[in-house]
Amino acid sequence: MAQDSQEAAVVRPVADILEQRNAGNSSGYILPKLHSMKEQNPNLALLDIGCGPGTISSTLAKIIPDGHVTGIDKSPDIIPRARDLAEESGVKNIEFQQGDAYKLPFADGAFDITICHQMLTYLKAPWDALSEMIRVTKVGGIIAAREGDLTSECVWPELPGLVKFHKLAGDLIKGGGGTDKGGRQLLSWALKAGVKREMITVSHSTWSYSTPKEKQIWSVALIERVQGSQLRGLGLKLGLTTGDLDEIVRHWTEWAERDDASIAMMHGEIIIRR
Protein backbone atom coordinates (compact mmCIF):
# COMPACT_ATOMS: atom_id res chain seq x y z
CA MET A 1 0.00 0.00 0.00
CA ALA A 2 1.46 3.36 -1.00
CA GLN A 3 1.58 6.48 1.17
CA ASP A 4 -0.82 8.68 -0.76
CA SER A 5 -0.96 12.43 -1.22
CA GLN A 6 -3.44 12.88 1.64
CA GLU A 7 -0.90 11.39 4.05
CA ALA A 8 1.83 13.56 2.60
CA ALA A 9 -0.25 16.63 3.45
CA VAL A 10 0.04 15.94 7.20
CA VAL A 11 1.90 18.79 8.83
CA ARG A 12 4.66 17.23 10.90
CA PRO A 13 6.04 19.03 13.97
CA VAL A 14 8.62 21.58 12.92
CA ALA A 15 12.29 20.75 12.71
CA ASP A 16 13.51 22.53 15.84
CA ILE A 17 11.26 20.44 18.10
CA LEU A 18 12.23 17.26 16.25
CA GLU A 19 15.89 18.21 16.65
CA GLN A 20 15.50 18.06 20.44
CA ARG A 21 14.99 14.30 20.16
CA ASN A 22 17.84 11.94 20.93
CA ALA A 23 18.44 8.34 22.00
CA GLY A 24 18.20 9.37 25.66
CA ASN A 25 14.80 11.08 25.57
CA SER A 26 13.22 8.96 22.80
CA SER A 27 14.81 5.49 22.79
CA GLY A 28 15.27 4.67 26.48
CA TYR A 29 13.14 1.55 26.10
CA ILE A 30 15.56 -0.08 23.62
CA LEU A 31 18.88 0.93 25.20
CA PRO A 32 19.28 -2.10 27.54
CA LYS A 33 18.66 -4.47 24.60
CA LEU A 34 20.90 -2.41 22.30
CA HIS A 35 23.76 -2.62 24.81
CA SER A 36 23.37 -6.37 25.29
CA MET A 37 23.22 -6.98 21.51
CA LYS A 38 26.33 -4.82 21.05
CA GLU A 39 28.24 -6.99 23.54
CA GLN A 40 27.50 -10.03 21.35
CA ASN A 41 28.15 -8.19 18.06
CA PRO A 42 29.80 -4.74 17.92
CA ASN A 43 29.04 -4.46 14.16
CA LEU A 44 25.28 -4.02 14.51
CA ALA A 45 23.30 -2.66 11.56
CA LEU A 46 20.45 -0.37 12.68
CA LEU A 47 17.69 1.14 10.55
CA ASP A 48 15.68 4.19 11.70
CA ILE A 49 12.53 4.76 9.63
CA GLY A 50 10.97 8.22 9.51
CA CYS A 51 14.20 9.64 10.91
CA GLY A 52 13.38 13.30 10.19
CA PRO A 53 16.44 15.43 11.08
CA GLY A 54 18.19 12.24 12.28
CA THR A 55 19.04 13.28 15.83
CA ILE A 56 17.77 9.97 17.26
CA SER A 57 19.63 8.06 14.52
CA SER A 58 22.93 9.85 15.13
CA THR A 59 22.83 9.53 18.93
CA LEU A 60 22.16 5.80 18.48
CA ALA A 61 25.11 5.65 16.05
CA LYS A 62 27.34 7.03 18.82
CA ILE A 63 26.31 4.11 21.05
CA ILE A 64 27.42 1.57 18.41
CA PRO A 65 30.65 3.13 17.05
CA ASP A 66 31.65 -0.16 15.36
CA GLY A 67 28.15 -0.60 13.93
CA HIS A 68 26.29 1.28 11.22
CA VAL A 69 23.06 3.28 11.21
CA THR A 70 20.81 4.00 8.22
CA GLY A 71 18.16 6.70 8.55
CA ILE A 72 15.36 6.99 6.00
CA ASP A 73 12.54 9.47 5.62
CA LYS A 74 9.84 9.80 2.99
CA SER A 75 10.57 13.52 2.69
CA PRO A 76 13.69 14.11 0.56
CA ASP A 77 13.86 17.73 1.87
CA ILE A 78 14.92 16.68 5.37
CA ILE A 79 17.80 14.41 4.27
CA PRO A 80 20.44 17.17 3.76
CA ARG A 81 19.60 18.59 7.20
CA ALA A 82 20.02 15.14 8.79
CA ARG A 83 23.41 14.74 7.06
CA ASP A 84 24.53 18.20 8.24
CA LEU A 85 23.49 17.59 11.85
CA ALA A 86 25.25 14.19 11.95
CA GLU A 87 28.41 15.74 10.51
CA GLU A 88 28.25 18.63 13.01
CA SER A 89 28.11 16.12 15.86
CA GLY A 90 31.04 14.14 14.44
CA VAL A 91 29.11 10.96 13.63
CA LYS A 92 30.64 9.01 10.73
CA ASN A 93 28.97 5.58 10.90
CA ILE A 94 25.68 6.79 9.48
CA GLU A 95 23.92 7.39 6.18
CA PHE A 96 20.59 8.96 5.29
CA GLN A 97 18.38 8.36 2.26
CA GLN A 98 14.83 8.93 1.07
CA GLY A 99 12.56 5.90 1.43
CA ASP A 100 8.99 4.67 1.76
CA ALA A 101 8.01 2.89 5.00
CA TYR A 102 5.61 0.66 3.05
CA LYS A 103 8.30 -0.47 0.61
CA LEU A 104 11.70 -0.38 2.27
CA PRO A 105 14.59 -0.32 -0.24
CA PHE A 106 16.48 -3.10 1.60
CA ALA A 107 16.92 -6.86 1.35
CA ASP A 108 15.29 -9.33 3.75
CA GLY A 109 17.21 -9.54 7.03
CA ALA A 110 19.49 -6.59 6.22
CA PHE A 111 19.40 -5.14 9.77
CA ASP A 112 19.88 -6.33 13.34
CA ILE A 113 17.67 -3.57 14.74
CA THR A 114 14.87 -1.72 12.95
CA ILE A 115 13.18 1.17 14.75
CA CYS A 116 10.74 3.99 14.20
CA HIS A 117 9.54 6.89 16.36
CA GLN A 118 6.34 8.90 15.82
CA MET A 119 5.89 7.47 12.33
CA LEU A 120 3.32 4.64 12.36
CA THR A 121 0.65 6.88 13.91
CA TYR A 122 0.54 8.95 10.69
CA LEU A 123 -0.08 5.92 8.44
CA LYS A 124 -3.33 4.42 7.21
CA ALA A 125 -1.97 0.87 7.39
CA PRO A 126 0.69 0.85 10.13
CA TRP A 127 0.62 -2.96 10.28
CA ASP A 128 1.87 -3.05 6.67
CA ALA A 129 4.80 -0.80 7.63
CA LEU A 130 5.50 -3.08 10.61
CA SER A 131 5.52 -6.10 8.26
CA GLU A 132 8.15 -4.36 6.17
CA MET A 133 10.20 -3.57 9.30
CA ILE A 134 10.04 -7.25 10.24
CA ARG A 135 11.03 -8.35 6.72
CA VAL A 136 14.25 -6.30 6.69
CA THR A 137 15.26 -7.50 10.18
CA LYS A 138 17.45 -10.58 10.77
CA VAL A 139 16.09 -13.53 12.75
CA GLY A 140 17.44 -12.94 16.26
CA GLY A 141 17.19 -9.16 15.82
CA ILE A 142 14.57 -6.74 17.12
CA ILE A 143 11.97 -4.35 15.72
CA ALA A 144 11.06 -1.42 17.98
CA ALA A 145 8.45 1.33 17.70
CA ARG A 146 7.47 4.29 19.91
CA GLU A 147 4.33 6.30 19.13
CA GLY A 148 2.53 9.03 21.07
CA ASP A 149 -1.09 8.98 22.14
CA LEU A 150 -2.04 12.60 21.44
CA THR A 151 -5.22 12.14 23.49
CA SER A 152 -3.08 11.54 26.60
CA GLU A 153 -1.61 15.04 26.39
CA CYS A 154 -1.77 16.93 29.71
CA VAL A 155 -1.34 20.67 29.39
CA TRP A 156 -1.68 23.23 32.19
CA PRO A 157 -3.10 25.84 32.43
CA GLU A 158 -5.89 24.86 30.03
CA LEU A 159 -6.03 28.18 28.18
CA PRO A 160 -8.73 28.12 25.43
CA GLY A 161 -6.14 28.66 22.66
CA LEU A 162 -4.22 25.56 23.80
CA VAL A 163 -7.39 23.46 23.86
CA LYS A 164 -8.16 24.62 20.28
CA PHE A 165 -4.59 23.82 19.20
CA HIS A 166 -4.81 20.34 20.71
CA LYS A 167 -8.02 19.66 18.77
CA LEU A 168 -6.45 21.01 15.57
CA ALA A 169 -3.41 18.74 15.99
CA GLY A 170 -5.68 15.70 16.38
CA ASP A 171 -7.87 16.71 13.42
CA LEU A 172 -4.76 17.07 11.23
CA ILE A 173 -3.46 13.59 12.07
CA LYS A 174 -6.89 12.04 11.55
CA GLY A 175 -7.46 14.07 8.37
CA GLY A 176 -4.26 12.56 6.97
CA GLY A 177 -5.49 9.02 7.65
CA GLY A 178 -3.58 8.56 10.91
CA THR A 179 -4.75 8.30 14.52
CA ASP A 180 -4.39 10.38 17.69
CA LYS A 181 -4.42 7.10 19.66
CA GLY A 182 -1.36 5.42 18.17
CA GLY A 183 0.61 4.46 21.28
CA ARG A 184 -2.07 2.22 22.72
CA GLN A 185 -2.58 0.41 19.38
CA LEU A 186 1.03 -0.62 18.72
CA LEU A 187 0.45 -4.06 20.21
CA SER A 188 -2.69 -4.65 18.12
CA TRP A 189 -0.86 -3.49 14.96
CA ALA A 190 2.01 -5.91 15.62
CA LEU A 191 -0.49 -8.77 16.07
CA LYS A 192 -2.18 -7.73 12.80
CA ALA A 193 1.26 -7.87 11.15
CA GLY A 194 1.35 -11.54 12.13
CA VAL A 195 3.62 -11.39 15.20
CA LYS A 196 2.95 -13.85 18.04
CA ARG A 197 1.99 -12.14 21.34
CA GLU A 198 4.83 -13.78 23.27
CA MET A 199 7.40 -12.14 20.96
CA ILE A 200 6.19 -8.62 21.89
CA THR A 201 7.13 -6.52 24.94
CA VAL A 202 4.98 -3.47 25.69
CA SER A 203 6.00 -0.40 27.69
CA HIS A 204 5.04 3.25 28.06
CA SER A 205 6.99 6.43 28.75
CA THR A 206 6.49 10.18 28.57
CA TRP A 207 7.97 13.39 27.38
CA SER A 208 7.32 16.53 29.38
CA TYR A 209 8.29 20.20 29.24
CA SER A 210 8.14 22.42 32.32
CA THR A 211 11.39 24.39 32.64
CA PRO A 212 11.55 27.95 31.21
CA LYS A 213 13.98 26.82 28.48
CA GLU A 214 11.90 23.79 27.48
CA LYS A 215 8.71 25.87 27.37
CA GLN A 216 10.40 28.54 25.29
CA ILE A 217 11.56 26.02 22.63
CA TRP A 218 8.12 24.39 22.51
CA SER A 219 6.17 27.63 22.40
CA VAL A 220 8.32 29.38 19.78
CA ALA A 221 8.25 26.31 17.53
CA LEU A 222 4.48 25.92 17.74
CA ILE A 223 3.85 29.62 17.19
CA GLU A 224 6.02 29.56 14.05
CA ARG A 225 4.04 26.58 12.89
CA VAL A 226 0.65 28.21 13.53
CA GLN A 227 1.78 31.39 11.80
CA GLY A 228 3.06 29.45 8.78
CA SER A 229 0.83 29.53 5.72
CA GLN A 230 0.39 25.75 5.45
CA LEU A 231 -1.00 25.15 8.96
CA ARG A 232 -2.93 28.42 8.91
CA GLY A 233 -4.68 27.33 5.70
CA LEU A 234 -5.47 23.88 7.07
CA GLY A 235 -6.79 25.37 10.33
CA LEU A 236 -9.15 27.69 8.46
CA LYS A 237 -10.26 24.76 6.29
CA LEU A 238 -10.99 22.72 9.44
CA GLY A 239 -13.33 25.42 10.80
CA LEU A 240 -11.05 27.69 12.87
CA THR A 241 -11.34 31.46 12.43
CA THR A 242 -8.42 33.88 12.15
CA GLY A 243 -9.43 34.97 15.67
CA ASP A 244 -8.97 31.37 16.88
CA LEU A 245 -5.52 31.20 15.26
CA ASP A 246 -4.53 34.51 16.88
CA GLU A 247 -5.76 33.21 20.25
CA ILE A 248 -3.66 30.05 19.83
CA VAL A 249 -0.55 32.19 19.28
CA ARG A 250 -1.40 34.46 22.23
CA HIS A 251 -2.01 31.58 24.60
CA TRP A 252 1.17 29.63 23.68
CA THR A 253 3.05 32.88 24.38
CA GLU A 254 1.31 33.30 27.75
CA TRP A 255 1.84 29.61 28.58
CA ALA A 256 5.61 29.84 28.07
CA GLU A 257 5.78 32.79 30.45
CA ARG A 258 3.76 31.27 33.30
CA ASP A 259 5.47 29.60 36.27
CA ASP A 260 2.68 27.03 36.67
CA ALA A 261 2.74 25.83 33.05
CA SER A 262 3.71 22.38 31.82
CA ILE A 263 2.89 19.93 29.04
CA ALA A 264 3.34 16.16 28.89
CA MET A 265 2.34 13.30 26.63
CA MET A 266 2.44 9.54 27.00
CA HIS A 267 4.02 7.22 24.42
CA GLY A 268 3.39 3.54 23.81
CA GLU A 269 6.41 1.36 22.98
CA ILE A 270 6.84 -2.16 21.62
CA ILE A 271 9.87 -4.34 21.09
CA ILE A 272 9.35 -7.33 18.80
CA ARG A 273 11.84 -10.19 18.95
CA ARG A 274 12.36 -11.45 15.39
Add this chain to the structure above:
Amino acid sequence: MAQDSQEAAVVRPVADILEQRNAGNSSGYILPKLHSMKEQNPNLALLDIGCGPGTISSTLAKIIPDGHVTGIDKSPDIIPRARDLAEESGVKNIEFQQGDAYKLPFADGAFDITICHQMLTYLKAPWDALSEMIRVTKVGGIIAAREGDLTSECVWPELPGLVKFHKLAGDLIKGGGGTDKGGRQLLSWALKAGVKREMITVSHSTWSYSTPKEKQIWSVALIERVQGSQLRGLGLKLGLTTGDLDEIVRHWTEWAERDDASIAMMHGEIIIRR
Protein backbone atom coordinates in the same frame (compact mmCIF):
# COMPACT_ATOMS: atom_id res chain seq x y z
CA MET B 1 -9.82 22.86 56.05
CA ALA B 2 -11.27 19.50 57.10
CA GLN B 3 -11.81 16.52 54.80
CA ASP B 4 -15.58 16.41 54.79
CA SER B 5 -18.01 13.54 54.42
CA GLN B 6 -18.38 14.06 50.68
CA GLU B 7 -14.66 13.44 50.25
CA ALA B 8 -14.88 10.40 52.50
CA ALA B 9 -17.48 8.94 50.12
CA VAL B 10 -14.93 8.68 47.30
CA VAL B 11 -14.43 5.03 46.42
CA ARG B 12 -10.69 4.42 46.39
CA PRO B 13 -9.20 1.68 44.21
CA VAL B 14 -9.49 -1.65 45.97
CA ALA B 15 -6.73 -2.97 48.18
CA ASP B 16 -5.30 -5.66 45.90
CA ILE B 17 -4.46 -3.10 43.19
CA LEU B 18 -3.00 -0.73 45.79
CA GLU B 19 -0.94 -3.62 47.18
CA GLN B 20 0.84 -3.93 43.81
CA ARG B 21 2.44 -0.53 44.44
CA ASN B 22 6.01 -0.32 45.68
CA ALA B 23 8.95 2.08 45.72
CA GLY B 24 10.12 0.75 42.35
CA ASN B 25 6.91 1.27 40.38
CA SER B 26 5.62 4.33 42.25
CA SER B 27 8.57 6.28 43.67
CA GLY B 28 11.24 6.04 40.97
CA TYR B 29 11.37 9.84 40.73
CA ILE B 30 12.58 10.25 44.33
CA LEU B 31 15.01 7.30 44.54
CA PRO B 32 18.16 9.16 43.31
CA LYS B 33 17.54 11.93 45.88
CA LEU B 34 16.67 9.41 48.60
CA HIS B 35 19.95 7.56 48.00
CA SER B 36 22.04 10.75 48.05
CA MET B 37 20.32 11.96 51.25
CA LYS B 38 20.92 8.55 52.86
CA GLU B 39 24.65 8.84 52.15
CA GLN B 40 24.72 12.08 54.14
CA ASN B 41 22.44 10.79 56.91
CA PRO B 42 21.51 7.10 57.26
CA ASN B 43 18.93 7.93 59.98
CA LEU B 44 16.42 9.60 57.68
CA ALA B 45 12.85 10.11 58.89
CA LEU B 46 10.30 9.64 56.09
CA LEU B 47 6.55 10.32 56.19
CA ASP B 48 4.15 8.74 53.65
CA ILE B 49 0.70 10.41 53.68
CA GLY B 50 -2.30 8.47 52.37
CA CYS B 51 -0.25 5.28 52.60
CA GLY B 52 -3.20 2.88 52.15
CA PRO B 53 -1.91 -0.70 52.59
CA GLY B 54 1.60 0.69 53.06
CA THR B 55 3.44 -1.21 50.34
CA ILE B 56 5.16 1.93 49.06
CA SER B 57 6.05 2.93 52.64
CA SER B 58 7.51 -0.46 53.52
CA THR B 59 9.58 -0.82 50.33
CA LEU B 60 10.98 2.69 51.02
CA ALA B 61 11.74 1.58 54.61
CA LYS B 62 13.87 -1.26 53.20
CA ILE B 63 15.95 1.30 51.29
CA ILE B 64 16.72 3.21 54.53
CA PRO B 65 17.26 0.37 57.06
CA ASP B 66 18.87 2.78 59.57
CA GLY B 67 16.10 5.34 59.06
CA HIS B 68 12.44 5.29 60.05
CA VAL B 69 9.21 5.46 58.04
CA THR B 70 5.82 6.64 59.27
CA GLY B 71 2.74 5.87 57.16
CA ILE B 72 -0.55 7.63 57.80
CA ASP B 73 -3.98 7.24 56.20
CA LYS B 74 -7.27 8.92 56.99
CA SER B 75 -9.03 5.55 56.95
CA PRO B 76 -8.41 3.69 60.24
CA ASP B 77 -9.62 0.44 58.62
CA ILE B 78 -6.54 0.08 56.38
CA ILE B 79 -3.98 0.52 59.20
CA PRO B 80 -4.05 -3.10 60.50
CA ARG B 81 -3.61 -4.39 56.92
CA ALA B 82 -0.61 -2.07 56.41
CA ARG B 83 0.95 -3.35 59.68
CA ASP B 84 0.37 -6.99 58.66
CA LEU B 85 1.89 -6.53 55.20
CA ALA B 86 4.96 -4.76 56.61
CA GLU B 87 5.44 -7.53 59.18
CA GLU B 88 5.02 -10.23 56.50
CA SER B 89 7.78 -8.59 54.46
CA GLY B 90 10.06 -8.37 57.52
CA VAL B 91 10.15 -4.56 57.76
CA LYS B 92 10.73 -3.33 61.33
CA ASN B 93 11.64 0.37 60.93
CA ILE B 94 8.09 1.45 60.21
CA GLU B 95 4.90 2.51 61.99
CA PHE B 96 1.39 3.23 60.75
CA GLN B 97 -1.27 5.47 62.25
CA GLN B 98 -4.52 7.19 61.31
CA GLY B 99 -4.13 10.85 60.38
CA ASP B 100 -5.62 13.79 58.47
CA ALA B 101 -3.60 15.23 55.56
CA TYR B 102 -4.94 18.70 56.35
CA LYS B 103 -3.81 18.53 59.99
CA LEU B 104 -0.78 16.30 60.33
CA PRO B 105 -0.22 15.09 63.91
CA PHE B 106 3.49 15.96 63.82
CA ALA B 107 5.74 18.84 64.93
CA ASP B 108 7.27 21.34 62.49
CA GLY B 109 10.34 19.87 60.76
CA ALA B 110 9.78 16.35 62.11
CA PHE B 111 10.75 14.62 58.84
CA ASP B 112 13.57 14.69 56.27
CA ILE B 113 11.32 13.44 53.48
CA THR B 114 7.54 13.80 53.23
CA ILE B 115 5.78 12.08 50.35
CA CYS B 116 2.33 11.24 49.06
CA HIS B 117 1.05 9.17 46.12
CA GLN B 118 -2.42 9.40 44.58
CA MET B 119 -3.74 11.43 47.52
CA LEU B 120 -3.83 15.15 46.66
CA THR B 121 -6.02 14.53 43.60
CA TYR B 122 -8.90 13.49 45.89
CA LEU B 123 -8.78 16.68 47.98
CA LYS B 124 -10.71 19.92 47.61
CA ALA B 125 -7.75 22.01 48.78
CA PRO B 126 -4.60 20.06 47.85
CA TRP B 127 -2.46 23.20 48.34
CA ASP B 128 -3.45 23.19 52.04
CA ALA B 129 -2.29 19.58 52.36
CA LEU B 130 0.98 20.53 50.60
CA SER B 131 1.45 23.37 53.10
CA GLU B 132 1.12 20.84 55.91
CA MET B 133 3.63 18.53 54.21
CA ILE B 134 6.06 21.46 53.97
CA ARG B 135 5.50 22.39 57.63
CA VAL B 136 6.44 18.95 58.96
CA THR B 137 9.57 18.76 56.76
CA LYS B 138 13.01 19.96 57.92
CA VAL B 139 14.78 22.77 56.09
CA GLY B 140 17.14 20.92 53.73
CA GLY B 141 14.66 18.07 53.32
CA ILE B 142 12.28 17.33 50.44
CA ILE B 143 8.54 17.08 49.86
CA ALA B 144 7.47 14.81 46.99
CA ALA B 145 4.11 14.06 45.40
CA ARG B 146 2.97 11.83 42.53
CA GLU B 147 -0.59 12.08 41.21
CA GLY B 148 -2.30 10.51 38.20
CA ASP B 149 -4.08 12.38 35.44
CA LEU B 150 -7.08 10.10 34.92
CA THR B 151 -7.85 11.88 31.63
CA SER B 152 -4.51 10.65 30.23
CA GLU B 153 -5.60 7.02 30.55
CA CYS B 154 -5.04 4.98 27.37
CA VAL B 155 -7.01 1.76 27.19
CA TRP B 156 -7.22 -0.62 24.23
CA PRO B 157 -9.47 -1.98 22.84
CA GLU B 158 -11.98 0.77 23.60
CA LEU B 159 -14.87 -1.54 24.50
CA PRO B 160 -18.00 0.48 25.42
CA GLY B 161 -18.05 -0.90 28.99
CA LEU B 162 -14.49 0.35 29.56
CA VAL B 163 -15.37 3.81 28.24
CA LYS B 164 -18.34 3.91 30.65
CA PHE B 165 -16.14 2.78 33.53
CA HIS B 166 -13.57 5.47 32.75
CA LYS B 167 -16.29 8.13 32.84
CA LEU B 168 -17.67 6.72 36.10
CA ALA B 169 -14.20 6.80 37.72
CA GLY B 170 -13.79 10.46 36.75
CA ASP B 171 -17.30 11.36 37.93
CA LEU B 172 -16.60 9.73 41.31
CA ILE B 173 -13.37 11.68 41.88
CA LYS B 174 -15.01 14.95 40.81
CA GLY B 175 -18.16 14.17 42.84
CA GLY B 176 -15.96 13.87 45.92
CA GLY B 177 -14.44 17.30 45.31
CA GLY B 178 -11.25 16.05 43.65
CA THR B 179 -10.01 16.29 40.07
CA ASP B 180 -9.31 13.85 37.24
CA LYS B 181 -6.49 16.18 36.11
CA GLY B 182 -4.34 16.12 39.24
CA GLY B 183 -0.92 15.26 37.82
CA ARG B 184 -0.66 18.34 35.61
CA GLN B 185 -1.72 20.67 38.47
CA LEU B 186 0.87 19.61 41.07
CA LEU B 187 3.18 22.48 40.11
CA SER B 188 0.38 25.05 40.36
CA TRP B 189 -0.70 23.63 43.74
CA ALA B 190 2.85 23.90 45.09
CA LEU B 191 3.04 27.54 43.93
CA LYS B 192 -0.33 28.18 45.62
CA ALA B 193 1.14 26.68 48.81
CA GLY B 194 3.76 29.45 48.65
CA VAL B 195 6.72 27.53 47.23
CA LYS B 196 9.11 29.41 44.92
CA ARG B 197 9.24 27.99 41.37
CA GLU B 198 12.99 27.42 41.49
CA MET B 199 12.57 25.05 44.46
CA ILE B 200 10.31 22.70 42.45
CA THR B 201 11.34 19.95 40.01
CA VAL B 202 8.63 18.53 37.74
CA SER B 203 8.63 15.11 36.05
CA HIS B 204 6.16 12.61 34.62
CA SER B 205 6.02 8.83 34.49
CA THR B 206 3.50 6.09 33.72
CA TRP B 207 2.07 2.86 34.93
CA SER B 208 0.93 0.32 32.37
CA TYR B 209 -0.54 -3.17 32.37
CA SER B 210 -0.29 -5.43 29.33
CA THR B 211 0.90 -8.90 30.37
CA PRO B 212 -1.70 -11.64 31.04
CA LYS B 213 -0.90 -11.59 34.79
CA GLU B 214 -1.10 -7.79 35.09
CA LYS B 215 -4.38 -7.69 33.18
CA GLN B 216 -5.85 -10.45 35.32
CA ILE B 217 -5.05 -8.58 38.58
CA TRP B 218 -6.44 -5.33 37.20
CA SER B 219 -9.59 -6.86 35.72
CA VAL B 220 -10.49 -9.03 38.73
CA ALA B 221 -10.00 -6.11 41.12
CA LEU B 222 -12.13 -3.72 39.05
CA ILE B 223 -14.87 -6.29 38.55
CA GLU B 224 -15.06 -6.92 42.32
CA ARG B 225 -15.30 -3.20 42.80
CA VAL B 226 -18.09 -2.74 40.22
CA GLN B 227 -20.00 -5.67 41.72
CA GLY B 228 -19.65 -4.26 45.24
CA SER B 229 -22.74 -2.58 46.63
CA GLN B 230 -21.06 0.81 47.29
CA LEU B 231 -19.82 1.47 43.75
CA ARG B 232 -22.93 -0.12 42.23
CA GLY B 233 -25.11 2.29 44.21
CA LEU B 234 -23.00 5.30 43.26
CA GLY B 235 -22.99 4.26 39.58
CA LEU B 236 -26.79 4.01 39.53
CA LYS B 237 -27.01 7.38 41.29
CA LEU B 238 -24.74 8.90 38.62
CA GLY B 239 -27.05 7.78 35.81
CA LEU B 240 -25.77 4.32 34.84
CA THR B 241 -28.28 1.48 34.40
CA THR B 242 -27.87 -2.06 35.73
CA GLY B 243 -27.32 -2.99 32.05
CA ASP B 244 -24.39 -0.53 31.91
CA LEU B 245 -22.86 -2.02 35.06
CA ASP B 246 -23.22 -5.56 33.66
CA GLU B 247 -21.59 -4.39 30.43
CA ILE B 248 -18.67 -2.92 32.39
CA VAL B 249 -18.10 -6.28 34.09
CA ARG B 250 -18.42 -8.19 30.79
CA HIS B 251 -15.98 -5.90 28.99
CA TRP B 252 -13.31 -5.92 31.72
CA THR B 253 -13.52 -9.74 31.55
CA GLU B 254 -13.15 -9.69 27.74
CA TRP B 255 -10.32 -7.13 27.98
CA ALA B 256 -8.25 -9.32 30.30
CA GLU B 257 -8.55 -12.23 27.87
CA ARG B 258 -7.55 -10.36 24.71
CA ASP B 259 -3.99 -10.48 23.37
CA ASP B 260 -4.17 -6.90 22.05
CA ALA B 261 -5.32 -5.34 25.34
CA SER B 262 -3.41 -2.86 27.47
CA ILE B 263 -4.02 0.09 29.80
CA ALA B 264 -1.71 2.92 30.80
CA MET B 265 -1.93 6.20 32.67
CA MET B 266 0.41 9.14 33.07
CA HIS B 267 1.40 10.59 36.46
CA GLY B 268 2.71 14.04 37.28
CA GLU B 269 5.47 14.26 39.90
CA ILE B 270 7.02 17.12 41.88
CA ILE B 271 9.93 17.32 44.27
CA ILE B 272 10.07 20.43 46.45
CA ARG B 273 13.36 21.32 48.10
CA ARG B 274 12.54 22.67 51.58
